[in-house]
Amino acid sequence: MQKAYEAGLVIQTKPGTVPQLKRYLDEQEGVCLGDSWTDIPPLNSQAKERLGYPTQKPEALLERIIQASSNEGDVILDAYCGCGTTVAVAQRLNRKWIGIDITYQSISLILKRLEDSGGTGAVFNVKMTGIPRDMKSAEALANKSDDRTRKEFEKWAILTFSNNRAVINQKKGADKGIDGTAFFIESEGGHGRILFQVKSGNVKSGDIRDLIGTMTREKAALGIFLTLKKPTKDMLQEAKTCGLYHHKIMGQPYPKVAIVTVQDIIESGLRLNVPLSMEVLKSAQRTTQEDNQLPIFQPEMDEAV
Numbered sequence: 076m077q078k079a080y081e082a083g084l085v086i087q088t089k090p091g092t093v094p095q096l097k098r099y100l101d102e103q104e105g106v107c108l109g110d111s112w113t114d115i116p117p118l119n120s121q122a123k124e125r126l127g128y129p130t131q132k133p134e135a136l137l138e139r140i141i142q143a144s145s146n147e148g149d150v151i152l153d154a155y156c157g158c159g160t161t162v163a164v165a166q167r168l169n170r171k172w173i174g175i176d177i178t179y180q181s182i183s184l185i186l187k188r189l190e191d192s193g194g195t196g197a198v199f200n201v202k203m204t205g206i207p208r209d210m211k212s213a214e215a216l217a218n219k220s221d222d223r224t225r226k227e228f229e230k231w232a233i234l235t236f237s238n239n240r241a242v243i244n245q246k247k248g249a250d251k252g253i254d255g256t257a258f259f260i261e262s263e264g265g266h267g268r269i270l271f272q273v274k275s276g277n278v279k280s281g282d283i284r285d286l287i288g289t290m291t292r293e294k295a296a297l298g299i300f301l302t303l304k305k306p307t308k309d310m311l312q313e314a315k316t317c318g319l320y321h322h323k324i325m326g327q328p329y330p331k332v333a334i335v336t337v338q339d340i341i342e343s344g345l346r347l348n349v350p351l352s353m354e355v356l357k358s359a360q361r362t363t364q365e366d367n368q369l370p371i372f373q374p375e376m377d378e379a380v
């Protein structure tokens with residue numbers, strides 16, 4: 076008691092009252108966390124960090140796990156990393172990280188997430204394996220016969236070409252000729268729609284006519300036909316007949332129907348250069364998610380894409 080008194084730790088609120096020991100909150104050990112954590116709520120539909128990924132976890136949860144079990148510079152592995160909550164938090168807490176996911180959509184979302192929080196430089200040092208780097212690996216992905224990975228080639232082509240800014244059409248079966256959509260800023264307050272269609276097999280001019288038909292039906296301003304095989308002269312001619320779209324803000328014309336080959340994407344690094352509208356994209360992602368009551372992302376395969 077004397078020692079505590081000399082250390083200034085004894086307080087008597089009034090003369091004659093029982094002396095009390097001062098206790099500082101930050102010096103207390105606290106209560107050990109139990110097995111069930113109820114103080115971190117799941118993400119609600121209005122949460123700021125929400126990205127539209129059906130199983131997204133709150134950053135606060137991963138922050139607690141990572142801080143409790145690692146130090147700066149350690150390597151964090153998430154073998155089913157989804158939209159990359161572990162990756163984003165590990166990066167923010169100065170850990171190295173390895174993220175693995177079977178679907179390219181997840182990889183695309185993580186790249187965008189890192190870029191949104193850390194700028195374009197944040198993805199420069201990210202090493203990616205298992206995604207097409209050359210024509211041979213693009214063909215291998217396109218020719219995977221497994222039903223679970225059937226759409227991965229389409230997703231990779233659309234998301235890579237759009238710099239991870241397009242929405243993949245998740246509806247199975249009748250996709251009504253649309254594999255992906257992006258929205259671009261057309262004029263102040265207005266936006267236009269870009270439709271993507273991907274083909275990995277043989278292509279013909281009828282495919283371009285189909286895309287034009289879909290664009291008319293959907294009132295889309297631009298159509299992009301992504302193909303693994305080289306387009307025929309007739310296809311290029313058919314696309315040219317659609318003419319040009321004059322962008323009011325960019326002040327430059329774009330072909331209404333563009334044919335882009337996988338070779339253009341891989342070897343020439345060709346990317347969509349229309350300024351895309353991210354707010355419209357976010358609400359479209361929400362709608363896509365609500366349309367799909369089942370989890371969008373299908374599990375399992377031998378090799379991570």
Ligand SMILES: C[S@@+](CC[C@H](N)C(=O)[O-])C[C@H]1O[C@@H](n2cnc3c(N)ncnc32)[C@H](O)[C@@H]1O
Binds near residue numbers: 132373374
């Ligand atoms: C529940 S989600 C993870 C969500 C994550 N915790 C987040 O906050 O975003 C599971 C992920 O595992 C992926 N997945 C399923 N099977 C896999 C496999 N065999 N190899 C790699 N990833 C797989 C799915 O694509 C999905 O993105």
